[in-house]
Amino acid sequence: MRVSLYVLLPFVFFAQTAQFTKDIQVVKVGVIFFHNELELVRAFDTAIRDINELELDVRLEPLKHFVSEDDSLTLQEFACELIDNGVAAIFGPSAKASSDIVEVICNTTGIPHLQFDWHEENFYIHTRNHKLTVNVAPTENMLATAFLDILHMKQLDWKSFTIVYENSRSLGRMELIFGWRQVHKAGIKLWRFNRGDDYRILWKLVSSTREKNVVLDCPADIITEVLNASIYYNMTGQFNQWFLTSLDTHTSNIRSLNSRQFIAKMVAVRVRAYMPPPVHDEADVFEDIERDPIITVCARLLYDAVVLFFNAIRNQIRSSRYQEPRVRCERGFWRFGVEILDQMTLVSIVN
Structure with a gap:
């Protein structure tokens, strides 16, 4: 059997690191998993650890919630709890969720929402009620x-x-x-x-x-x-x-x-992480990375989403245009969320 494999799309990498400063900004990020998504949990934890081990001027503090079934009321409760606790972004849930309640809540509160897999349709993301959602999965x-x-x-x-x-x-x-x-x-x-x-x-x-x-x-x-x-x-x-x-x-x-x-x-x-020139042959590009805990494409895309958000919010903080979110589901809009969303677009283009 002859197996030919082809690279499809690159991933976002860490932006170049600046000189470490003593002032460390801790940024809370929320994530919602289903109970059986252990590989996604590992990918998320790996991304947080890799970022924080760089010892830069921004650190991420994760807040996790786990749901056992696809229930919109539970998703709404967890999303609001994360926002009440001051998260600057919410990741997930995966496409197992049939409701877009998390997207709607993030849109009304100004909190960036990041997806990492394929939902039923993506056209709604660009409508009025879903402007704060970014999906890093290829269309x-x-x-x-x-x-x-x-x-x-x-x-x-x-x-x-x-x-x-x-x-x-x-x-x-x-x-x-x-x-x-x-x-x-x-x-x-x-x-x-x-x-x-x-x-x-x-x-x-x-x-x-x-x-x-x-x-x-x-x-x-x-x-x-x-x-x-x-x-x-x-x-x-x-x-x-x-x-x-x-x-x-x-x-x-x-x-x-x-x-x-x-x-x-x-x-x-x-889908593999970007490999810079010279162009590698098939064996090089598709050789398995030793002890790589991130295997499936959704896990890699979640890792990529965390890195994308980190680069964007770090750029936003260093521009001196940042205040921690202090909003709740029933009131307030975090205006810096839209600017961070714009930063994510710039980071994607540059990288």
Whole structure:
């Protein structure tokens, strides 16, 4: 099995450090997790620790809340409690939350709100009620452009292919691909499956079309199982090619499938921190970082969000335009929150 991996997007790095001063500004930041999001907790804690160990003139003091279920009243209570305790930003909750109550509360109080994964729709972020929310996750359109660029590679040269997907929500990332090739007939064919299905039935149907090129869109935790079922239907020979769209493919233990029966060419993507020139080859760029506690893309994006906020608020404090927030859910608006939001935009552009 030949595995090709491609870098998708860079991350924000720490801004250049200035000379340490004795005056240390402690900034409180709040975060809301679901109870089973242990990897996100580790990523958040790692970002806070890495920042504070720099011993700069700004330190972050985290305040955490954990929710056991998707309940808007609980999210509202925790968001208001964090704001009452003087946080200068709230991170989360993840896309597991169906309500946008945290965004609305932050917008009405002037407290910056940072997201780090893909919610149902992002169009509302730029509306009147969500101007204080920043999402560091790449947009669906950015992913669609990246996926199309990969399929344009000469190494693939696909005239037709089949998209096999587990969740129709992910099809937004295929929008540009649909415009590139005609659906059905000699262009694109679509097959949907559900987690827990007998995947052999899926691949029996796909193989009956004599398809050699497959775009597989499914969560990383079932990629190996889904691919393994395709072996029985001659989908993994030397003339077969796969494009795996999950940004967490590197966590799926896909290399365990390497065998005489699995010699297809595999193409995947991964979001990694920016690596400066000279340009690295695939082995360098995708070599695992030893003892890196941050593995999944959402965890890395959360780490990035913390770093982005730290750089922005540190710039704001050093400009002498900063006062600690003293607002509550029912009254007050922290005017410096909008300025910090602007700083985050500048930091993103510079880095």
